[in-house]
Amino acid sequence: MKIKKLPETELELMLALWEADKSVQRNYFNTKFSNKGWSDSTILTMLSRLQEKGFITCEKSGNKNIYSPAISRDEYMQVENNSFLSRLHKGSIKHFVASLADNDELSASDIDELEQLLKELKGK
Amino acid sequence: MKIKKLPETELELMLALWEADKSVQRNYFNTKFSNKGWSDSTILTMLSRLQEKGFITCEKSGNKNIYSPAISRDEYMQVENNSFLSRLHKGSIKHFVASLADNDELSASDIDELEQLLKELKGK
DNA sequence: GATTATATTCTACAGCTGTCGAAGGAAAAT
């Protein structure tokens, strides 16, 4: 029952589904990803793979499929967050932020926002 | 000349190579990854793929290969860091930290360390 | 120099991903 990381395209669909925050039908993805030039088949294949993998459930309404998430965004985020930190930053958020700073990818406003956020978190 | 993300196992080799911080021969990886149970062939295949992809260079010394990185750790980290943030956290480190907090994956000491680091960064 | 031990290169293959077109079934339009 361990959650695995999804390949890129399947993840995009999941993110869209979580964002919808309700059950949707295939068409939702079509419009959402109209820019990608994916054929209906492509989207349906990805959805059925997500289903096999246990990320979504699918029920029929007439001839149409209705999709719902079977795994929550938070559950999945945990997997991705941990995987990222442990693979690349010794499992520590501090190392990650330091890495961003090393590469000049941390702006002054990023720093301010972060400090602000940390202050709030401590308040709890 | 855009750097692409590496698959898991190739990345592990690269990380090891960067860590070595000098040119190494195949044997280095063997000992480093003795726990993985990889055969010599497996390691050599991955190395040759890394070479094709332009991540390392390889020169011969007698019948032995000597490998060196052709892409720096920092360059690569930038790719991974940005990809991670943009794919999953709206491109913002703040959102990422917030996500960790939401999932109770940010300990008090993480927070302290981070604040400390940010303070130092501002000092520059 | 012939034989034995090593290291590398080639070839292979199954499973996963990204992408569909073709085939089949239900709904809508005539």
Place this chain on the structure above:
DNA sequence: ATTTTCCTTCGACAGCTGTAGAATATAATC
């Protein structure tokens, strides 16, 4: 009831990954 239109399910296929045995080249040993 028939035709047309949608929608979904079924293959399909090429490229990428993980993994390694077989074949080959090079070095070491007798």
